[in-house]
Amino acid sequence: MLNPAKIIKSLLLIIFLMVNLAACAAENKNQETIPVAIKLRWTHNAQFGGLYAADQQGYFAAEGIDATFLEGGPGIDPIAAVLAGEAQFGVAGADVILLARSQGKPVRAVTTIYQRNPVVFFTLAQTGITSPQQFAGQTIRATLDMLPTLRAMMTFINVTPDAYQIVELPSDIAQFASGEVPIWGGFITGMVLDLQQAGYDINVIYPDNYGVHFYADTLFTTDAYIAESPDVVTRVVRATRNGLTFAVTQPEAIGPMVALYNNQADPAAESLRMMASIPLIQSGTIRIGWMEQTKWQEMQDILLAQGVLPNDVDVSTVFTLEFLEKSIGEEE
Numbered sequence: 001m002l003n004p005a006k007i008i009k010s011l012l013l014i015i016f017l018m019v020n021l022a023a024c025a026a027e028n029k030n031q032e033t034i035p036v037a038i039k040l041r042w043t044h045n046a047q048f049g050g051l052y053a054a055d056q057q058g059y060f061a062a063e064g065i066d067a068t069f070l071e072g073g074p075g076i077d078p079i080a081a082v083l084a085g086e087a088q089f090g091v092a093g094a095d096v097i098l099l100a101r102s103q104g105k106p107v108r109a110v111t112t113i114y115q116r117n118p119v120v121f122f123t124l125a126q127t128g129i130t131s132p133q134q135f136a137g138q139t140i141r142a143t144l145d146m147l148p149t150l151r152a153m154m155t156f157i158n159v160t161p162d163a164y165q166i167v168e169l170p171s172d173i174a175q176f177a178s179g180e181v182p183i184w185g186g187f188i189t190g191m192v193l194d195l196q197q198a199g200y201d202i203n204v205i206y207p208d209n210y211g212v213h214f215y216a217d218t219l220f221t222t223d224a225y226i227a228e229s230p231d232v233v234t235r236v237v238r239a240t241r242n243g244l245t246f247a248v249t250q251p252e253a254i255g256p257m258v259a260l261y262n263n264q265a266d267p268a269a270e271s272l273r274m275m276a277s278i279p280l281i282q283s284g285t286i287r288i289g290w291m292e293q294t295k296w297q298e299m300q301d302i303l304l305a306q307g308v309l310p311n312d313v314d315v316s317t318v319f320t321l322e323f324l325e326k327s328i329g330e331e332e
Contacts, residue, residue: 054243094215114216155306
Protein backbone atom coordinates (compact mmCIF):
# COMPACT_ATOMS: atom_id res chain seq x y z
CA MET A 1 0.00 0.00 0.00
CA LEU A 2 1.27 3.46 -0.82
CA ASN A 3 2.10 5.63 2.17
CA PRO A 4 0.14 8.85 2.88
CA ALA A 5 3.02 11.07 1.77
CA LYS A 6 3.09 9.42 -1.63
CA ILE A 7 -0.69 9.68 -1.98
CA ILE A 8 -0.56 13.40 -1.14
CA LYS A 9 2.28 13.83 -3.62
CA SER A 10 0.19 12.08 -6.28
CA LEU A 11 -2.83 14.28 -5.58
CA LEU A 12 -0.70 17.41 -5.83
CA LEU A 13 0.68 16.12 -9.12
CA ILE A 14 -2.84 15.62 -10.45
CA ILE A 15 -3.71 19.21 -9.55
CA PHE A 16 -0.58 20.32 -11.39
CA LEU A 17 -1.55 18.18 -14.39
CA MET A 18 -5.05 19.65 -14.48
CA VAL A 19 -3.58 23.18 -14.43
CA ASN A 20 -1.33 22.19 -17.33
CA LEU A 21 -4.30 20.77 -19.20
CA ALA A 22 -6.22 24.03 -18.78
CA ALA A 23 -3.22 25.99 -20.02
CA CYS A 24 -2.85 23.70 -22.98
CA ALA A 25 -6.52 24.10 -23.83
CA ALA A 26 -6.15 27.87 -23.70
CA GLU A 27 -3.19 27.72 -26.08
CA ASN A 28 -5.23 25.65 -28.52
CA LYS A 29 -8.51 27.59 -28.30
CA ASN A 30 -8.11 28.77 -31.88
CA GLN A 31 -7.19 25.31 -33.12
CA GLU A 32 -9.90 22.94 -34.29
CA THR A 33 -10.52 20.28 -31.63
CA ILE A 34 -11.32 16.86 -32.98
CA PRO A 35 -13.50 14.54 -30.88
CA VAL A 36 -12.11 11.01 -30.72
CA ALA A 37 -13.72 8.10 -28.87
CA ILE A 38 -11.61 5.15 -27.76
CA LYS A 39 -13.37 1.88 -26.87
CA LEU A 40 -11.61 0.15 -23.98
CA ARG A 41 -11.44 -3.62 -23.66
CA TRP A 42 -12.39 -3.50 -19.97
CA THR A 43 -13.79 -1.20 -17.31
CA HIS A 44 -11.80 1.83 -16.10
CA ASN A 45 -8.63 0.78 -14.28
CA ALA A 46 -4.85 1.25 -14.39
CA GLN A 47 -4.66 -1.06 -17.40
CA PHE A 48 -5.41 2.09 -19.38
CA GLY A 49 -3.19 4.36 -17.31
CA GLY A 50 -1.23 5.56 -20.34
CA LEU A 51 -4.41 6.79 -22.00
CA TYR A 52 -5.59 8.52 -18.83
CA ALA A 53 -2.18 10.18 -18.50
CA ALA A 54 -2.38 11.33 -22.13
CA ASP A 55 -5.72 12.91 -21.27
CA GLN A 56 -4.94 14.38 -17.85
CA GLN A 57 -1.38 15.42 -18.64
CA GLY A 58 -2.69 17.33 -21.63
CA TYR A 59 -1.02 15.33 -24.41
CA PHE A 60 -4.30 14.79 -26.26
CA ALA A 61 -5.22 18.45 -25.84
CA ALA A 62 -1.83 19.52 -27.17
CA GLU A 63 -2.62 17.51 -30.31
CA GLY A 64 -6.04 19.13 -30.67
CA ILE A 65 -7.77 15.90 -29.65
CA ASP A 66 -10.80 15.76 -27.35
CA ALA A 67 -10.58 12.15 -26.18
CA THR A 68 -13.46 10.16 -24.70
CA PHE A 69 -12.95 6.69 -23.22
CA LEU A 70 -15.82 4.21 -23.54
CA GLU A 71 -15.80 1.33 -21.08
CA GLY A 72 -15.67 -2.28 -22.15
CA GLY A 73 -16.27 -5.34 -20.02
CA PRO A 74 -17.44 -8.97 -20.16
CA GLY A 75 -19.11 -9.80 -23.45
CA ILE A 76 -18.25 -6.43 -25.02
CA ASP A 77 -16.33 -6.59 -28.30
CA PRO A 78 -14.17 -3.49 -29.02
CA ILE A 79 -13.68 -4.63 -32.63
CA ALA A 80 -17.44 -4.64 -33.25
CA ALA A 81 -17.83 -1.27 -31.51
CA VAL A 82 -15.22 0.41 -33.72
CA LEU A 83 -16.53 -1.18 -36.92
CA ALA A 84 -20.03 -0.01 -35.99
CA GLY A 85 -18.79 3.58 -35.62
CA GLU A 86 -19.32 3.75 -31.87
CA ALA A 87 -15.66 4.79 -31.54
CA GLN A 88 -12.83 5.77 -33.88
CA PHE A 89 -10.24 3.71 -31.97
CA GLY A 90 -10.29 0.68 -29.74
CA VAL A 91 -8.07 -1.33 -27.43
CA ALA A 92 -8.00 -5.09 -27.99
CA GLY A 93 -5.60 -7.98 -27.66
CA ALA A 94 -3.24 -8.40 -30.60
CA ASP A 95 -4.52 -11.96 -31.06
CA VAL A 96 -8.08 -10.64 -31.31
CA ILE A 97 -7.01 -8.13 -33.97
CA LEU A 98 -5.31 -10.92 -35.95
CA LEU A 99 -8.45 -13.03 -35.70
CA ALA A 100 -10.63 -10.14 -36.83
CA ARG A 101 -8.39 -9.45 -39.82
CA SER A 102 -8.41 -13.12 -40.82
CA GLN A 103 -12.22 -12.91 -40.79
CA GLY A 104 -12.10 -10.02 -43.25
CA LYS A 105 -12.75 -7.26 -40.73
CA PRO A 106 -10.84 -4.10 -41.83
CA VAL A 107 -9.11 -3.20 -38.54
CA ARG A 108 -5.43 -2.39 -38.14
CA ALA A 109 -3.12 -1.96 -35.13
CA VAL A 110 -1.37 1.42 -34.86
CA THR A 111 0.60 1.02 -31.59
CA THR A 112 1.01 -1.45 -28.76
CA ILE A 113 0.20 -0.70 -25.14
CA TYR A 114 1.26 -4.02 -23.60
CA GLN A 115 4.21 -5.55 -25.42
CA ARG A 116 3.94 -8.56 -23.13
CA ASN A 117 0.75 -10.50 -22.43
CA PRO A 118 -0.70 -10.09 -18.91
CA VAL A 119 -3.33 -12.84 -19.39
CA VAL A 120 -2.90 -15.74 -16.97
CA PHE A 121 -5.12 -18.48 -15.55
CA PHE A 122 -5.42 -19.06 -11.81
CA THR A 123 -6.98 -21.39 -9.29
CA LEU A 124 -7.34 -21.67 -5.55
CA ALA A 125 -4.30 -23.52 -4.20
CA GLN A 126 -6.57 -26.08 -2.56
CA THR A 127 -7.81 -27.28 -5.96
CA GLY A 128 -4.37 -28.66 -6.82
CA ILE A 129 -4.77 -27.38 -10.39
CA THR A 130 -1.33 -26.07 -11.35
CA SER A 131 -1.05 -26.75 -15.10
CA PRO A 132 -3.22 -26.49 -18.22
CA GLN A 133 -3.13 -30.28 -18.60
CA GLN A 134 -5.52 -30.33 -15.63
CA PHE A 135 -8.02 -28.03 -17.36
CA ALA A 136 -9.60 -30.95 -19.26
CA GLY A 137 -13.11 -31.64 -17.98
CA GLN A 138 -13.21 -28.35 -16.07
CA THR A 139 -15.16 -25.10 -16.36
CA ILE A 140 -13.01 -22.06 -17.10
CA ARG A 141 -13.92 -18.43 -16.66
CA ALA A 142 -12.60 -16.52 -19.69
CA THR A 143 -13.78 -13.36 -21.41
CA LEU A 144 -14.09 -13.17 -25.18
CA ASP A 145 -10.69 -11.55 -25.69
CA MET A 146 -8.90 -14.22 -23.61
CA LEU A 147 -10.11 -17.12 -25.75
CA PRO A 148 -7.40 -17.02 -28.46
CA THR A 149 -4.68 -17.15 -25.78
CA LEU A 150 -6.45 -19.95 -23.89
CA ARG A 151 -7.11 -22.02 -27.01
CA ALA A 152 -3.56 -21.59 -28.30
CA MET A 153 -2.15 -22.76 -24.95
CA MET A 154 -4.51 -25.73 -24.76
CA THR A 155 -3.84 -26.85 -28.30
CA PHE A 156 -0.10 -26.71 -27.60
CA ILE A 157 -0.68 -29.44 -25.03
CA ASN A 158 -3.12 -31.36 -27.28
CA VAL A 159 -6.33 -30.52 -25.39
CA THR A 160 -9.20 -29.67 -27.76
CA PRO A 161 -11.88 -27.01 -27.04
CA ASP A 162 -14.59 -29.63 -26.54
CA ALA A 163 -12.66 -30.95 -23.52
CA TYR A 164 -13.48 -27.94 -21.33
CA GLN A 165 -16.33 -25.47 -20.84
CA ILE A 166 -16.07 -21.68 -21.07
CA VAL A 167 -18.19 -19.26 -19.02
CA GLU A 168 -18.10 -15.47 -18.85
CA LEU A 169 -18.25 -13.97 -15.39
CA PRO A 170 -17.44 -10.54 -13.92
CA SER A 171 -14.24 -10.07 -11.90
CA ASP A 172 -15.74 -11.05 -8.57
CA ILE A 173 -13.47 -12.27 -5.76
CA ALA A 174 -16.33 -13.85 -3.80
CA GLN A 175 -17.47 -15.82 -6.83
CA PHE A 176 -13.93 -17.03 -7.49
CA ALA A 177 -13.49 -17.97 -3.82
CA SER A 178 -16.69 -20.03 -3.89
CA GLY A 179 -14.90 -22.56 -6.09
CA GLU A 180 -17.97 -23.10 -8.26
CA VAL A 181 -15.84 -22.29 -11.32
CA PRO A 182 -12.36 -23.67 -10.49
CA ILE A 183 -10.26 -21.98 -13.18
CA TRP A 184 -10.30 -18.27 -13.95
CA GLY A 185 -8.62 -16.21 -16.60
CA GLY A 186 -7.53 -12.68 -15.81
CA PHE A 187 -4.74 -10.15 -15.88
CA ILE A 188 -1.67 -10.59 -13.69
CA THR A 189 -2.08 -6.86 -13.00
CA GLY A 190 -5.79 -7.16 -12.23
CA MET A 191 -7.71 -9.83 -10.36
CA VAL A 192 -4.55 -11.81 -9.55
CA LEU A 193 -3.13 -8.78 -7.77
CA ASP A 194 -6.45 -8.24 -5.96
CA LEU A 195 -6.53 -11.86 -4.76
CA GLN A 196 -2.94 -11.76 -3.56
CA GLN A 197 -3.55 -8.47 -1.75
CA ALA A 198 -6.62 -10.02 -0.11
CA GLY A 199 -4.50 -12.92 1.17
CA TYR A 200 -5.76 -15.74 -1.04
CA ASP A 201 -3.36 -18.60 -1.78
CA ILE A 202 -3.59 -19.17 -5.53
CA ASN A 203 -1.84 -21.05 -8.31
CA VAL A 204 -1.01 -18.98 -11.41
CA ILE A 205 -0.57 -20.60 -14.83
CA TYR A 206 1.28 -18.50 -17.43
CA PRO A 207 0.48 -19.16 -21.14
CA ASP A 208 3.93 -17.74 -21.89
CA ASN A 209 5.39 -20.89 -20.27
CA TYR A 210 3.54 -23.00 -22.83
CA GLY A 211 4.71 -21.27 -26.01
CA VAL A 212 2.16 -18.46 -26.29
CA HIS A 213 4.12 -15.21 -26.74
CA PHE A 214 1.74 -12.41 -27.76
CA TYR A 215 1.47 -8.67 -27.76
CA ALA A 216 -1.53 -7.85 -25.59
CA ASP A 217 -3.39 -4.51 -25.35
CA THR A 218 -3.06 -2.81 -28.73
CA LEU A 219 -4.56 0.43 -30.03
CA PHE A 220 -6.34 -0.08 -33.36
CA THR A 221 -8.59 1.70 -35.81
CA THR A 222 -10.11 0.91 -39.20
CA ASP A 223 -8.55 1.02 -42.65
CA ALA A 224 -11.15 3.59 -43.62
CA TYR A 225 -10.28 5.92 -40.73
CA ILE A 226 -6.58 5.63 -41.53
CA ALA A 227 -7.29 6.60 -45.13
CA GLU A 228 -9.64 9.44 -44.20
CA SER A 229 -7.82 10.93 -41.19
CA PRO A 230 -4.12 9.96 -41.18
CA ASP A 231 -3.14 13.16 -39.38
CA VAL A 232 -5.56 12.41 -36.54
CA VAL A 233 -4.15 8.89 -36.23
CA THR A 234 -0.63 10.32 -35.99
CA ARG A 235 -1.70 12.71 -33.24
CA VAL A 236 -3.52 10.02 -31.26
CA VAL A 237 -0.52 7.67 -31.49
CA ARG A 238 1.88 10.40 -30.42
CA ALA A 239 -0.27 11.42 -27.45
CA THR A 240 -0.74 7.78 -26.43
CA ARG A 241 3.01 7.11 -26.46
CA ASN A 242 3.62 10.25 -24.41
CA GLY A 243 0.99 9.10 -21.93
CA LEU A 244 2.55 5.64 -21.66
CA THR A 245 5.97 7.17 -21.07
CA PHE A 246 4.54 9.32 -18.27
CA ALA A 247 2.75 6.31 -16.76
CA VAL A 248 5.84 4.11 -16.52
CA THR A 249 8.00 6.90 -15.12
CA GLN A 250 5.44 8.18 -12.60
CA PRO A 251 3.18 5.18 -11.83
CA GLU A 252 2.19 6.58 -8.43
CA ALA A 253 0.27 9.35 -10.26
CA ILE A 254 -1.95 6.91 -12.15
CA GLY A 255 -4.11 5.75 -9.23
CA PRO A 256 -5.62 9.19 -8.61
CA MET A 257 -6.12 9.56 -12.36
CA VAL A 258 -8.10 6.30 -12.54
CA ALA A 259 -10.36 7.66 -9.79
CA LEU A 260 -11.31 10.55 -12.09
CA TYR A 261 -12.92 8.03 -14.46
CA ASN A 262 -14.06 5.45 -11.90
CA ASN A 263 -15.26 6.86 -8.58
CA GLN A 264 -15.23 3.36 -7.08
CA ALA A 265 -11.50 2.92 -7.72
CA ASP A 266 -8.96 2.69 -4.91
CA PRO A 267 -6.18 5.08 -5.99
CA ALA A 268 -3.48 3.27 -4.00
CA ALA A 269 -4.44 -0.12 -5.46
CA GLU A 270 -4.59 1.30 -8.98
CA SER A 271 -1.10 2.78 -8.58
CA LEU A 272 0.10 -0.70 -7.59
CA ARG A 273 -1.51 -2.09 -10.75
CA MET A 274 0.33 0.51 -12.78
CA MET A 275 3.63 -0.42 -11.17
CA ALA A 276 2.96 -4.08 -12.01
CA SER A 277 2.23 -3.06 -15.62
CA ILE A 278 5.60 -1.39 -16.24
CA PRO A 279 7.40 -4.53 -17.54
CA LEU A 280 4.42 -5.24 -19.82
CA ILE A 281 4.61 -1.78 -21.41
CA GLN A 282 8.36 -1.26 -21.39
CA SER A 283 10.01 -4.50 -22.50
CA GLY A 284 13.50 -3.01 -22.31
CA THR A 285 14.42 -4.08 -25.83
CA ILE A 286 12.31 -1.82 -28.06
CA ARG A 287 10.68 1.58 -27.69
CA ILE A 288 7.36 2.08 -25.97
CA GLY A 289 4.51 1.39 -28.36
CA TRP A 290 6.70 -0.17 -31.06
CA MET A 291 5.70 -3.26 -33.06
CA GLU A 292 7.72 -5.76 -35.11
CA GLN A 293 6.54 -7.75 -38.11
CA THR A 294 8.43 -10.83 -36.91
CA LYS A 295 6.41 -10.83 -33.68
CA TRP A 296 3.12 -10.46 -35.53
CA GLN A 297 4.15 -13.30 -37.86
CA GLU A 298 5.07 -15.48 -34.88
CA MET A 299 1.68 -14.82 -33.30
CA GLN A 300 -0.09 -15.72 -36.53
CA ASP A 301 1.94 -18.89 -36.96
CA ILE A 302 1.03 -20.01 -33.45
CA LEU A 303 -2.67 -19.25 -33.92
CA LEU A 304 -2.75 -20.97 -37.31
CA ALA A 305 -0.98 -24.04 -35.96
CA GLN A 306 -3.47 -24.25 -33.10
CA GLY A 307 -6.48 -23.81 -35.41
CA VAL A 308 -7.49 -20.53 -33.78
CA LEU A 309 -7.32 -18.54 -37.04
CA PRO A 310 -9.64 -19.67 -39.85
CA ASN A 311 -7.09 -18.79 -42.54
CA ASP A 312 -3.72 -17.20 -43.26
CA VAL A 313 -3.51 -13.43 -43.56
CA ASP A 314 -0.80 -11.06 -44.76
CA VAL A 315 0.44 -9.73 -41.42
CA SER A 316 1.58 -6.50 -43.07
CA THR A 317 -2.14 -5.66 -43.35
CA VAL A 318 -2.76 -6.30 -39.64
CA PHE A 319 -0.61 -3.44 -38.36
CA THR A 320 1.15 -0.32 -39.57
CA LEU A 321 4.32 1.40 -38.39
CA GLU A 322 3.54 4.57 -40.33
CA PHE A 323 2.29 6.55 -37.35
CA LEU A 324 4.85 5.24 -34.90
CA GLU A 325 7.63 6.19 -37.30
CA LYS A 326 6.23 9.72 -37.57
CA SER A 327 5.89 9.98 -33.80
CA ILE A 328 9.32 8.62 -32.96
CA GLY A 329 10.97 10.49 -35.83
CA GLU A 330 9.84 13.77 -34.30
CA GLU A 331 11.58 12.85 -31.02
CA GLU A 332 14.98 12.45 -32.66
